[in-house]
Amino acid sequence: MSGESSHKLLLKQTVDAVHSLSEDDFEAFYALFKPFSAKRKEILTFAGTTERYLYFVIEGLQRMYYADENGREATLVFSYTGNFACILDSMLSQSPSKYYFETLSQSRFLRTTYQQIEDLFRTNPNIEMLLQKGLLGGFSGLLERLVELQSFTSEDKFRQLLKRSPHILQIVPHKYLANYIGIDASNFSKLINSVQI
Known part of the structure; x- marks a missing residue:
């Protein structure tokens, strides 16, 4: 299977899990997306800027994060x-983001602009239903x-994360998992050892 057809199949599987589209509707949706690549630790959307793109991740790891003035x-x-990825509230409201969207590894995407999606869902009820x-x-x-x-303890947050994404320990550096859970990175190994996986 060629790269393009495997990307298309991956996108179709993800879309079908949300809302199944006819072949014509899926082709119209897929036609919006263009390949895009980014290096490791590249910020794709900065706080204070407006999200212009919806990304579909072909390969790599990214995170959305908030940074305070300190x-x-x-x-x-x-x-x-x-996964689909972007700073969603900024994209939908077309207002400046409060968050950053960053690659944690070299990443490959399909991406489209908010304007293209909006134009398509205004004329296609099935695409609008997919977005809803x-x-x-x-x-x-x-x-x-x-x-x-x-409501959850750090251990419970960690268990829930593993339940949602069992492979997360293999793909996300532990310092980012610790940050996501809300504990100091130096305590993360203790947490892993204390939680029955």
Whole structure:
């Protein structure tokens, strides 16, 4: 299978898991996307700028994070192969982001602009439904994450993360996992040893 056809199949599998499209509708959606590559530790969206793109991850690892005025960072979301990724609130509202979107490894994507998506969903109810269902799934995930942050111990947060993404330990550097959970990186190895995996 060629690179392009395997990327197309991966995108189709991800789309079908959200909302199945007819062949014509999927082809119209797929036609929006163009290949894009980024180096390791490249910031694709800076805080203060407006997100212009929706990315579909073909290869690599990325994170969305918040940085305060003292340079402290809070990792909010990881993305990797088979995920859509962007600073969603900035893209949908077309307003400046409060967050950064950064590659943690060399990454390859398919990407499209917000304007292209908006133009297509205005004329295609199935694409609009795909976006609505995708947003609903993202919103549900956000609510689950808020419950974790406010109610769970570090161990419980770690267990939930492993339950959602069992392979995460193999692809994300431990310092970023520690930051995501909200503990000091020096305590992360103790956490791994204390949690039954």
